[in-house]
Amino acid sequence: MSTTQPTTTVGKAANFTETRVGASVLVREFGRKIFPSHWSFMLGEVALYSFVIVILSGTFLTFFFTPAMGEMHYEGPWAPLRGVEISEAYNSTLAISFEIRGGLFIRQMHHWGALLFVAALSIHMLRVFFTGAFRRPRELNWIVGVLLVIMGMAAGFTGYSLPDDLLSGNGLRIIDGIVKSLPLVGTYLSFFIFGGEFPGTDIVARLYSLHIMIVPALLIALIGIHLVFVVVHKHTQYPGAGNTEKNVVGEPVMPTFAAKGGGFFFLIFGLISLISALFTINPIWNYGPYDPSPVSAGTQPDWYIGWADGFLRIVPGWLEFYIAGWPISLNINSAVIVMGGLFAVMFVYPFFESWLLKDKREHHILDRPRNNPTRTAIGVAGVIFYCNMWAAASGDIIAVFFQMSLNDMIYIFRAVFFLGPIIGYLITKRMCIALQRKDREIALHGRETANIIRLPHGEFLERHEALPPHKLWKLTAFESPTYTPAEPNAEGKITGLEKFRARLSKFFFEDRVAPVTKQELEASHHDHDSVESGGQGQLGY
Numbered sequence: 060m061s062t063t064q065p066t067t068t069v070g071k072a073a074n075f076t077e078t079r080v081g082a083s084v085l086v087r088e089f090g091r092k093i094f095p096s097h098w099s100f101m102l103g104e105v106a107l108y109s110f111v112i113v114i115l116s117g118t119f120l121t122f123f124f125t126p127a128m129g130e131m132h133y134e135g136p137w138a139p140l141r142g143v144e145i146s147e148a149y150n151s152t153l154a155i156s157f158e159i160r161g162g163l164f165i166r167q168m169h170h171w172g173a174l175l176f177v178a179a180l181s182i183h184m185l186r187v188f189f190t191g192a193f194r195r196p197r198e199l200n201w202i203v204g205v206l207l208v209i210m211g212m213a214a215g216f217t218g219y220s221l222p223d224d225l226l227s228g229n230g231l232r233i234i235d236g237i238v239k240s241l242p243l244v245g246t247y248l249s250f251f252i253f254g255g256e257f258p259g260t261d262i263v264a265r266l267y268s269l270h271i272m273i274v275p276a277l278l279i280a281l282i283g284i285h286l287v288f289v290v291v292h293k294h295t296q297y298p299g300a301g302n303t304e305k306n307v308v309g310e311p312v313m314p315t316f317a318a319k320g321g322g323f324f325f326l327i328f329g330l331i332s333l334i335s336a337l338f339t340i341n342p343i344w345n346y347g348p349y350d351p352s353p354v355s356a357g358t359q360p361d362w363y364i365g366w367a368d369g370f371l372r373i374v375p376g377w378l379e380f381y382i383a384g385w386p387i388s389l390n391i392n393s394a395v396i397v398m399g400g401l402f403a404v405m406f407v408y409p410f411f412e413s414w415l416l417k418d419k420r421e422h423h424i425l426d427r428p429r430n431n432p433t434r435t436a437i438g439v440a441g442v443i444f445y446c447n448m449w450a451a452a453s454g455d456i457i458a459v460f461f462q463m464s465l466n467d468m469i470y471i472f473r474a475v476f477f478l479g480p481i482i483g484y485l486i487t488k489r490m491c492i493a494l495q496r497k498d499r500e501i502a503l504h505g506r507e508t509a510n511i512i513r514l515p516h517g518e519f520l521e522r523h524e525a526l527p528p529h530k531l532w533k534l535t536a537f538e539s540p541t542y543t544p545a546e547p548n549a550e551g552k553i554t555g556l557e558k559f560r561a562r563l564s565k566f567f568f569e570d571r572v573a574p575v576t577k578q579e580l581e582a583s584h585h586d587h588d589s590v591e592s593g594g595q596g597q598l599g600y
């Protein structure tokens with residue numbers, strides 16, 4: 060450390076902090092971290108910044124929200140509800156909306172911010188999946204990510220259940236139904252959660268503790284671990300000239316990335332503020348207080364809960380049956396099975412892929428989705444599976460809009476539930492393989508120029524242009540996952556599990572396009588040269 064004393068105020072403050080906290084090593088080390096630039100790496104940042112906005116706006120709301128279900132008569136400024144019996148929670152949310160200065164704006168910021176937060180983290184997750192960024196050494200960070208999805212959904216659900224309006228009451232009624240459908244423990248569990256027969260008097264206060272304390276604390280802890288992992292593992296990068304498995308090409312955190320990130324935070328802040336100032340979200344004063352009788356048509360949960368609601372709408376009633384007089388309500392608790400199943404698949408996917416391919420290596424260069432047709436096809440199948448359920452939550456609205464029968468809509472959603480992912484898988488895989496073939500063609504024969512030439516012997520040809528080296532690199536320097544046959548273990552035996560793995564590996568990876576080899580490239584250049592000099596190339600053009 061320098062022995063000269065700082066003279067400026069900032070210098071003195073920095074010196075004071077440094078001698079007490081000693082953070083300069085951290086700042087120096089972290090500041091020198093290199094962060095690669097690509098628009099898709101912005102999605103994690105959008106999730107982070109919208110989370111900060113949700114925390115800030117949520118803190119404001121806690122000053123005015125009353126998490127209690129005591130009954131009272133509304134006497135506030137919203138005339139249509141005057142004199143109506145409502146809960147204290149609903150009353151305080153109406154007060155935030157109409158009586159607290161800036162309250163409606165902040166409530167809307169909180170809700171729009173929450174919607175953007177879950178949307179950003181979902182799209183960020185798809186980016187990570189389709190580029191294979193979850194592979195070793197980032198599998199654990201993927202698991203932290205899946206936990207973040209679950210906690211994000213929990214935060215949203217506990218949040219929009221707080222105001223105790225008609226919509227949130229209906230959501231809670233569904234949860235009550237799901238809990239009650241659990242065999243043996245269901246009824247007891249429901250009484251325990253709601254503090255008696257639904258809706259009870261305790262639920263809002265309990266959701267409040269979860270929503271403003273436990274869930275945010277878990278989210279903050281998980282995001283902290285997530286970001287430490289991003290720093291420890293270093294960021295991945297897309298294939299490109301100069302990018303290798305051993306380096307990171309990009310900009311240092313200090314000052315470039317930090318300045319960009321800071322600016323970006325304010326852009327997100329501005330965007331959420333603008334949307335919140337212009338567009339109404341969750342107008343609870345129109346819905347009225349919760350009452351089980353007037354469930355309104357067209358009721359929709361927040362978008363990220365839609366898939367669970369949609370599944371419940373399409374599941375057939377005959378899945379409820381009796382065993383020895385006990386009701387088994389698979390028509391309701393299968394929602395838990397499907398949601399749990401999807402999350403279980405997400406948790407194990409990185410390990411499944413590395414087991415299937417016998418690939419234990421570290422990967423820091425991302426895959427272009429087309430170069431891993433199987434993974435991309437599995438991802439698309441998953442997205443179709445999810446989106447179909449999500450769309451089913453709006454089945455009634457779609458039926459009215461297209462003047463179709465609601466029953467027909469349900470049958471369509473049921474068919475797509477099973478067939479959609481399979482068809483999506485097959486089409487995506489064919490598309491990826493076709494794109495890979497196109498890449499091969501361009502790598503070997505250059506780019507089409509639409510420039511027609513006539514050869515001395517009369518033949519017409521389109522002139523192709525060789526790619527610049529960095530583009531050629533992108534099209535040729537990749538690995539294509541390939542079928543790995545069964546191998547004996549240390550004792551020289553091929554286990555049943557290994558045979559099963561090999562069969563799956565064959566199913567998934569036998570059909571593939573191999574990357575262009577050096578020899579092929581050289582041969583194609585040779586052919587091009589011979590055509591350019593008047594000869595008749597076999598491959599060229």
Ligand code: HEM
Pocket residue numbers: 099100101102103104106107110180181183184187192193197200201202203204205207208282285289293294295296
């Ligand atoms: C609260 C939600 C989340 C926040 C704030 C967040 C934040 C971030 C940030 C800022 C990065 C670095 C920039 C980038 O690659 O976009 C990152 C990387 C990463 N995130 Fe997230 N993330 C969240 C949720 C998720 C989810 C849901 C998953 C997956 C299930 C996930 C998996 C990953 C992985 C594997 C990386 C490393 C990617 C790489 O190096 O290419 N994250 N995250």
Ligand code: HEM
Pocket residue numbers: 110113114116117118120121124152155166169170173174176211214215217218219220221222270271275278340341
């Ligand atoms: C990522 C985390 C969070 C999400 C996704 C989320 C989401 C939501 C949603 C959708 C609502 C309903 C808003 C409405 O009435 O239209 C809500 C309400 C509320 N949230 Fe959050 N929230 C989060 C974190 C927080 C935090 C950290 C706090 C407090 C520090 C908080 C405090 C509140 C309060 C007091 C309400 C009730 C007031 C009202 O409904 O207007 N939230 N939250």
